[in-house]
Amino acid sequence: MRPAFCETWQIAGGDEVENGPPTILLTGGTGTFGQAYVRRRLAGKNGELIRIFSRDEMKQYEMAQAFGDDPRLRFFIGDVRDKERLRRAMDGVDLVVHAAAMKHVPICEFNPAEAVKTNVDGAQNVVDCSIDAAVSRVVALSTDKAVNPVNLYGATKLCAEKIFVHGNVYAGARATSFACVRYGNVMASRGSVIPLFRKQAQKGVLTITDRRMTRFWLSVQQAVDFVDFAASRVRGGEIFIPKIPSMRVIDLAKAIGRQARIEEVGIRPGEKLHEILMTAEESARASDGGSYLVVHAKPERVGRNRVADGFIYTSDTNQEWLSVKKIRELIGEVERKPWVRREPLTYAPAAVPA
Numbered sequence: 001m002r003p004a005f006c007e008t009w010q011i012a013g014g015d016e017v018e019n020g021p022p023t024i025l026l027t028g029g030t031g032t033f034g035q036a037y038v039r040r041r042l043a044g045k046n047g048e049l050i051r052i053f054s055r056d057e058m059k060q061y062e063m064a065q066a067f068g069d070d071p072r073l074r075f076f077i078g079d080v081r082d083k084e085r086l087r088r089a090m091d092g093v094d095l096v097v098h099a100a101a102m103k104h105v106p107i108c109e110f111n112p113a114e115a116v117k118t119n120v121d122g123a124q125n126v127v128d129c130s131i132d133a134a135v136s137r138v139v140a141l142s143t144d145k146a147v148n149p150v151n152l153y154g155a156t157k158l159c160a161e162k163i164f165v166h167g168n169v170y171a172g173a174r175a176t177s178f179a180c181v182r183y184g185n186v187m188a189s190r191g192s193v194i195p196l197f198r199k200q201a202q203k204g205v206l207t208i209t210d211r212r213m214t215r216f217w218l219s220v221q222q223a224v225d226f227v228d229f230a231a232s233r234v235r236g237g238e239i240f241i242p243k244i245p246s247m248r249v250i251d252l253a254k255a256i257g258r259q260a261r262i263e264e265v266g267i268r269p270g271e272k273l274h275e276i277l278m279t280a281e282e283s284a285r286a287s288d289g290g291s292y293l294v295v296h297a298k299p300e301r302v303g304r305n306r307v308a309d310g311f312i313y314t315s316d317t318n319q320e321w322l323s324v325k326k327i328r329e330l331i332g333e334v335e336r337k338p339w340v341r342r343e344p345l346t347y348a349p350a351a352v353p354a
């Protein structure tokens, strides 16, 4: 597998602009992904309108201010559990990017019915309302934790993947196509381990659960690029997987706490030693696009670039790794870019990189 970390995924695009500026509904638009997605889209010249759909009015208020009350943004208070509200928000929408989710593993574990309502019932509501509103394309965000899940968060995201993939069958002759994007940990997203390690480093002791633990890692900008890329290639039923590097969690600890002692506290329930982005079973109907993989709903869609039989994409057998030095550089880059963090947010379109 060739290195892909520094690549951006080029958007095939064109059709959106030809058909006039698209209207996009972004569920979970006030989150880490959502804000980076909005920033990227508004920096382009397509003139699209973006509807943000989420529950908390304060986050929406702060985001509206941070984006200078940009008229291309509309804010909808709503819960993906509420079909009526979603239906209203989807009116006249061309593309749905579904990012809203409960994603904290221990919180999902302790509130299973709530995680199911948001991540599973919410996914079904998005599918139903997209079909009813004749939305053209829907891209749902998924995670490596959905693959052979060991915690409820992963299990709900696996259900959501199935709901979106089979949404294409539900759609029947209607115009809506559904796909998922599945990736690993997003560097410095809300709930990431980096702020915890920073705090622990000040006290001189960093705790990791297991020295052998590995994770896939990508930046939020790469996540945004890849979702845009996938949105331009949706045919219906795909799971798009970017090729991204792995890191050892112990290397992340070393990168942050140069002088700190590292203490092993033992793997927690619901935690895996290594993550999987694609299973051997999936590789039987997957194609290799160079810097990305696609699991197809139907084997006949695979085409010429078939993935080798039995191929499995795991964080410990990955061929691309981040060194301690590279991790330190990447964290530095992320922390120098306020727009990929939650706070402070100051919108300066001219300063947004291409």
Ligand SMILES: NC(=O)c1ccc[n+]([C@@H]2O[C@H](COP(=O)([O-])OP(=O)(O)OC[C@H]3O[C@@H](n4cnc5c(N)ncnc54)[C@H](OP(=O)(O)O)[C@@H]3O)[C@@H](O)[C@H]2O)c1
Pocket: 027, 028, 029, 030, 031, 032, 033, 034, 053, 054, 055, 056, 057, 059, 078, 079, 080, 081, 098, 099, 100, 101, 102, 103, 118, 122, 141, 142, 143, 144, 157, 183, 184, 185, 186, 187, 189, 190
């Ligand atoms: N971060 C990662 O490392 C990672 C990795 C792989 C995949 N993903 C996936 O990427 C997506 C976005 O993640 P993120 O890091 O941006 O999450 P985040 O920062 O926690 O944002 C979650 C967003 O969803 C909204 N939301 C939560 N529950 C909702 C509901 N019931 N109805 C409507 N909106 C709701 C939140 O706003 P309110 O609370 O105001 O509603 C917020 O805008 C998720 O689907 C996640 O599973 C994330």
